[in-house]
Amino acid sequence: MSSSPLTATPTPLLPAKSKSPPSHHPLLPHLPHCTSLRALAQLHAAAVKSGLGAHPALVTRLLTLCTEQGAAPAHLEYARQVFDRIPSPGDVVWYNTLLRGYARSADGAAEEAARVFVRMLEEGVAPDTYTFVSLLKACAAARAGEEGRQAHGVAVKTGAADHEYVLPTLINMYAECGDARSAHVMFGRVPDGDCVVSYNAMITAAVRSSRPGEALVLFREMQAKGLKPTSITVTSVLSACALLGALELGRWIHEYVRKAGLDSLVKVNTALIDMYGKCGSLEDAIDVFQGMESRDRQAWSVMIVAYANHSYGREAISLFEEMKKQGIKPDAVTFLGVLYACSHSGMVSEGLQYFDSMREYGIVPGIKHYGCVTDLLARSGQLEKAYQFIDELPIKPTAILWRTLLSACGSHGAVDLGKRVFERILELDDTHGGDYVIFSNLCANTGEWEEMNREMEDTHNHKMHAEWLMK
DNA sequence: CTAGGGTTAG
Numbered sequence A: 001m002s003s004s005p006l007t008a009t010p011t012p013l014l015p016a017k018s019k020s021p022p023s024h025h026p027l028l029p030h031l032p033h034c035t036s037l038r039a040l041a042q043l044h045a046a047a048v049k050s051g052l053g054a055h056p057a058l059v060t061r062l063l064t065l066c067t068e069q070g071a072a073p074a075h076l077e078y079a080r081q082v083f084d085r086i087p088s089p090g091d092v093v094w095y096n097t098l099l100r101g102y103a104r105s106a107d108g109a110a111e112e113a114a115r116v117f118v119r120m121l122e123e124g125v126a127p128d129t130y131t132f133v134s135l136l137k138a139c140a141a142a143r144a145g146e147e148g149r150q151a152h153g154v155a156v157k158t159g160a161a162d163h164e165y166v167l168p169t170l171i172n173m174y175a176e177c178g179d180a181r182s183a184h185v186m187f188g189r190v191p192d193g194d195c196v197v198s199y200n201a202m203i204t205a206a207v208r209s210s211r212p213g214e215a216l217v218l219f220r221e222m223q224a225k226g227l228k229p230t231s232i233t234v235t236s237v238l239s240a241c242a243l244l245g246a247l248e249l250g251r252w253i254h255e256y257v258r259k260a261g262l263d264s265l266v267k268v269n270t271a272l273i274d275m276y277g278k279c280g281s282l283e284d285a286i287d288v289f290q291g292m293e294s295r296d297r298q299a300w301s302v303m304i305v306a307y308a309n310h311s312y313g314r315e316a317i318s319l320f321e322e323m324k325k326q327g328i329k330p331d332a333v334t335f336l337g338v339l340y341a342c343s344h345s346g347m348v349s350e351g352l353q354y355f356d357s358m359r360e361y362g363i364v365p366g367i368k369h370y371g372c373v374t375d376l377l378a379r380s381g382q383l384e385k386a387y388q389f390i391d392e393l394p395i396k397p398t399a400i401l402w403r404t405l406l407s408a409c410g411s412h413g414a415v416d417l418g419k420r421v422f423e424r425i426l427e428l429d430d431t432h433g434g435d436y437v438i439f440s441n442l443c444a445n446t447g448e449w450e451e452m453n454r455e456m457e458d459t460h461n462h463k464m465h466a467e468w469l470m471k
Numbered sequence B: 001c002t003a004g005g006g007t008t009a010g
Helices: A028-033 A037-049 A056-066 A073-084 A092-104 A110-122 A129-141 A145-158 A166-176 A180-188 A196-208 A212-224 A231-244 A247-259 A266-278 A282-291 A297-309 A313-325 A332-344 A348-361 A367-379 A383-391 A399-412 A415-428 A433-445 A449-470
Strands: none
Touching (some): A037 A056, A037 A073, A056 A073, A056 A092, A073 A092, A092 A129, A110 A129, A110 A145, A129 A145, A145 A166, A166 A180, A180 A196, A196 A212, A196 A231, A212 A231, A231 A247, A231 A266, A247 A266, A266 A282, A266 A297, A282 A297, A297 A313, A297 A332, A313 A332, A332 A367, A348 A367, A367 A383, A383 A399, A383 A415
16 A cells, blocks of 8 residues: 555456456445545455456446545546546446536536547447436536537437436526527426426526526416425525515515425525525524524525625624634635625724635635725725735736725825726726726816826727727 | 536625
C-alpha cells in the first residue's frame, strides 16, 4: 500500500462478457464495507491479484459506490478509469451508473457523459430510458443545449423520448439551456396521467428564468385539472410568491401545506420562511422557523437573510452564532446573509471580521461577498478603502461593484473619487443609464457643472467613436 | 444494481 489509489493506474479487468463468471467471488462480501476510495482500490487490487479478476457484481458495486450522491470528484474519476480499462463493457447498467455520476457531479461534466454515451453506441449497447435521463441531466447542468438536442434525437430513434421519466428531463434540459420553446413542445407531449412532474419542471423553469407570473398561471392550470401539488410544486410556487411579493397567495399555500401534511418537510419550511421574509412578514417567517423540529444549513441561512433584509442586523448575527453553536456549518450563502446584515446595520468591524473568518470554513469568497464588503466600507464612508479593496481583488470586479461605490460617493459628496470610479465603470464597457444619473447628480450637487458637461461630452464622443469603429 | 421535478443572494 505504498502508492496512493489516486495515482495508481487501475489494472485491466477481465472482459465483462467472460463466458462463465464465477458465481461466487470471495471478495464480494467485503464490498459493502468499502466506503473509502482507498479501501475500494485495495479490494480491486486484491481481486486482480487473486487471479479471479473482477466479478461483474464487483464492478457494479464499485461503480455504484463511486457515483453516489456527494461522492468526491476523485471517486468519479476512479470509476471512469476502471471503466475505461474494461475491454468491452456490455452491461447497460454500468454505462447508466457512470452517467449517473456525471449527472450528479457539481460541474455537470457533459463532455465526459457524452464520451461514455458515444462509447456505448460504439460497443453496440442499446441505451435505455435510464441512460437518457442521466445523460440529459448532465447536459442540463452544463447548459449543453446542442449535445442535449442530439441526445434527444437518439432517444426519439430508440423510442425512449416519450417515456414518463424522460419527458420531464427533456423539458428541464431545454429550459435550462434557454430553449423555452422546445421545453414547451415537450410539455405538450406529456399524457394527462403523469404530468405532475412535468408541471413541476415547467413551474420551476419559469421561476428560475424570472417569470413568476407564468409559474402561477401554470399552477392554476394544474389545479384546474385536479392535479395534486407535491412538495416540489409548493416550494417552486412559494419562490414565485417571494419574487412577486404575493403574500396572500403565499399564506394560502401555507394553509395547503398544513392540510396536505407537507409542513414537516425542511425544504418546504425553508421556502415558507423565504416567502414570508421577502413578502414583508418577518413575524410569520420567525413563526415557521421556530416551529421546525429540525433545521438544516439552508433553513438557518434563509432566516438570517430574512432578519438582514428587515434591518435586524443584531438578530441576524446572534442567529448565526447560535447556528454555529449547534454545530451547523455555514456555507457561502450563510456568509452572504451575515455580511448583508452587517452592511445594513452599520456593523463595519464585525462584518470585516466575519469576512476574514470565511477562510476558517474553507469558503472562497465570491463576487457577491466582495460586493457586501464594498457596500460595508462604502456606506460607512470609508470610500478610499473601498476603492482599494475593489482594485486589489483576486478576481475581476464587475461593474456592479464599482456602481455600489459610485452611489456611495454620491451620498457622501465625494466628487473626485466619484470621477475615478466612473472612469473605471467606463473601462469595463458595461455602463448603465443609472451610472450617468448618479454621476451627474454628484457633480450637480457640488456645483461642478462644467466638470459634468466635459465628462459627459468626452464619454459621448468616446462612445460615438467606438460605435463608428464597429461598423 | 442504474432514473424525472425543489429552497438560499442579487
